[in-house]
Amino acid sequence: MISSLPYLLLSMCMLAAGARDCMAMQIAKAPVKATAAGWVKLSSGQTAAVVRFEIEHGWHMYWTNPGDSGAPPLAKLQAASGWTLLEPIFPRPSILKSTSETNFIYDTTWEWLLPMAGPAGASAPACSVEISWMVCKENCQIGRARLEFAAATEPIPAAGDARLGRSLPTTGAAATFNSKDQVITISASAGNAVNTTSQTTAATMARFIPDVMPGVSPKFSGPFQATLSDNKFTLAIPLEIQPENALGKPLVFQGLFLYGQSNVDRCEIIHLPMNIAAPSP
Amino acid sequence: MKHSRLTALLAGSALLFGAATLTMADDTKKDKKHDKAADSTSDSKEKRVKVGEQVPNFTMTDVNGKSLQFSDFSGKPVVMQWVNPGCPVCVEVTKAGRVTKMIADAKAIDPNVVFVMVNSTAATASDPKATATYLADNKVVANAEVIDGSGVIGKMFDAKTTPAVFVIDSKGMLVYGSAFDDSSDRGATAGKTNYVINALTQLKAGEKVSPDKTKSYGCGVKYAKNQNG
Numbered sequence: 001m002i003s004s005l006p007y008l009l010l011s012m013c014m015l016a017a018g019a020r021d022c023m024a025m026q027i028a029k030a031p032v033k034a035t036a037a038g039w040v041k042l043s044s045g046q047t048a049a050v051v052r053f054e055i056e057h058g059w060h061m062y063w064t065n066p067g068d069s070g071a072p073p074l075a076k077l078q079a080a081s082g083w084t085l086l087e088p089i090f091p092r093p094s095i096l097k098s099t100s101e102t103n104f105i106y107d108t109t110w111e112w113l114l115p116m117a118g119p120a121g122a123s124a125p126a127c128s129v130e131i132s133w134m135v136c137k138e139n140c141q142i143g144r145a146r147l148e149f150a151a152a153t154e155p156i157p158a159a160g161d162a163r164l165g166r167s168l169p170t171t172g173a174a175a176t177f178n179s180k181d182q183v184i185t186i187s188a189s190a191g192n193a194v195n196t197t198s199q200t201t202a203a204t205m206a207r208f209i210p211d212v213m214p215g216v217s218p219k220f221s222g223p224f225q226a227t228l229s230d231n232k233f234t235l236a237i238p239l240e241i242q243p244e245n246a247l248g249k250p251l252v253f254q255g256l257f258l259y260g261q262s263n264v265d266r267c268e269i270i271h272l273p274m275n276i277a278a279p280s281p
Numbered sequence: 282m283k284h285s286r287l288t289a290l291l292a293g294s295a296l297l298f299g300a301a302t303l304t305m306a307d308d309t310k311k312d313k314k315h316d317k318a319a320d321s322t323s324d325s326k327e328k329r330v331k332v333g334e335q336v337p338n339f340t341m342t343d344v345n346g347k348s349l350q351f352s353d354f355s356g357k358p359v360v361m362q363w364v365n366p367g368c369p370v371c372v373e374v375t376k377a378g379r380v381t382k383m384i385a386d387a388k389a390i391d392p393n394v395v396f397v398m399v400n401s402t403a404a405t406a407s408d409p410k411a412t413a414t415y416l417a418d419n420k421v422v423a424n425a426e427v428i429d430g431s432g433v434i435g436k437m438f439d440a441k442t443t444p445a446v447f448v449i450d451s452k453g454m455l456v457y458g459s460a461f462d463d464s465s466d467r468g469a470t471a472g473k474t475n476y477v478i479n480a481l482t483q484l485k486a487g488e489k490v491s492p493d494k495t496k497s498y499g500c501g502v503k504y505a506k507n508q509n510g
Contacts, residue, residue, distance in 0.1 A: 068441045069501030071370070071467035100504050101441060134370070134467065138404065140500040142369045212496060245492040247463065 031056035032135050036147040037111060039124050040159040047124040047156060048089065048113040049149050051075070051131060053106065059137045060105040063093035065212045065255075067103035068221055070140075073133035075114050078146075080127035083118040091164050092256060092267040095209065095223055102221040104209055113159065124152035175272050177253075179241075184253055186235045186270065206233045208270070210255040215246025216274060223258070233257075241274065250274075329439055330455050332493045339434060341397070341427040344413040349425055357393045358451050358484060360477050362423075362461075363435065365402040365443040366415035368500035374444050374461060374468040375419045383461075383475050384422065390481045393451075396423040401435030402443065403505040432504035442499035444468070448480040448490070456480055460495040467498045 037052040053061060053073075062070040077085040090112065093104040116124060132144045175186045186208070206226035210218050218224070219238040226233040235257070243251060251274035259266045330336050341349045351359075362380070365371050374380060387394045398421065400412045409428045416426055429435055438447050438458065448457035457480040462472030480490045 069497075069499065071498050074466050100436070101501055103501070132466075132469070134500075136500065138503065139367050140369055142373075214496075217494070242492075242494065245494050247492060247495070 031059040032143050034145045036149045039152040039156050041156045046115045048115040051112045054109045059135050060107040063104035064090045068101035071134045076130045078128040080125045083116050086115040089113040094263045126151040182239050184237050187232050207258045215251050344409040344426045354395045357395050359395045359449040361397045361447045363440045363443045363445045364398050367405045368443045370468045370499040371443040380421050386478050397425045398423045399427045401429040401432045401502050406430040442497045445497040456490040459497040
């Protein structure tokens, strides 16, 4: 009986919906498969649930700042008393540039980390996480899944993905904002570029991609190319500072400094409060 | 037994699939026919209007092939919303009644406000009837439903997504672009602030529109490829 069910459904579909819709239903394959891939320990000491996305060739999902269009995935924690979901962590994305838009995307398998905070000393709990995502090719689809995570068992492995990035080291790094010209200049030691896949590429290739920054708008979508001089990368980004568009949030300059060209090369997280008061919305 | 059932099913499916493919081929021909009629032109092709700037006059073509001028709405505030019946975000926002609510709320603030729905996404702009049906099915009553298959109007406003919105004041100045609202989940649920209503309220009170620029969410407007970005 169970083995006949698909045939029965297909026949019913053909009668009710017509051949074209029915074939579309049969042929269509979800372009993204999301799975619960266990837990990892972050360098901050927090525990994070790992969501693995496998993407059908030709489709793409979006980084936390999708670029000119799109939207990042969303997560909602269910049934985990005393635990809360913190800001998700996105690995280094790829850059998709066309004549009309720039997007920051994932087009192969990638892992999204969902850090959680809970009672002191407690290990990560069994929980459900409802996620949704936008995936696009010529058109876009919204996907949804409810993922079940088993309680973490010690020892929890450390997050080891080089694409996750780390905060820009304070040694050898500096950031200045010229309020007259509205240009932010960031310099970092080129020595930070070690461990990239290609030293030659890394020596000439460092770029910045902006995160979502209400009230702080780069003059264009990016990426912004850094220049190399005296063994230092320097990045100068013209900004429009508009406290009235900050939606009541503090003005912050943030994004990723990308070394090398490959999306498995290192990246560093830049997060600089602009110290300009934003008015109430 | 199972094999013969499978073979029969596959043979039947192949026939039906053939029929479906033929139907789709016919639709494509139909779409190509629409292409020529369904287009808009602008008086200033390369001009990109920014918030705070005057919007120049331009020509629009509606879903019925009728030509309109932006200057036809002179002296009234105009809201331009980018739509695409093939975008799930746009569909979600529209089906939930948030566009009709926005129009009703806006008319309550200023009965003269004009709403222009624009489809610049090449793939769906090629079928004006589909855009008209999509809006009618969702009870969206706008002053104009415009097809911008060449993307000239979309690029003039730098419309990146559907459902992006732009507000032009009664003097013809662009005062707001471009998120529909501050939804935290890309339109799945309504945001607390609809930015069109916010802008019209501030205009009515004689205040400066704030925020005047927000990052829009939604599907990218996939412009026709024969135009440079």
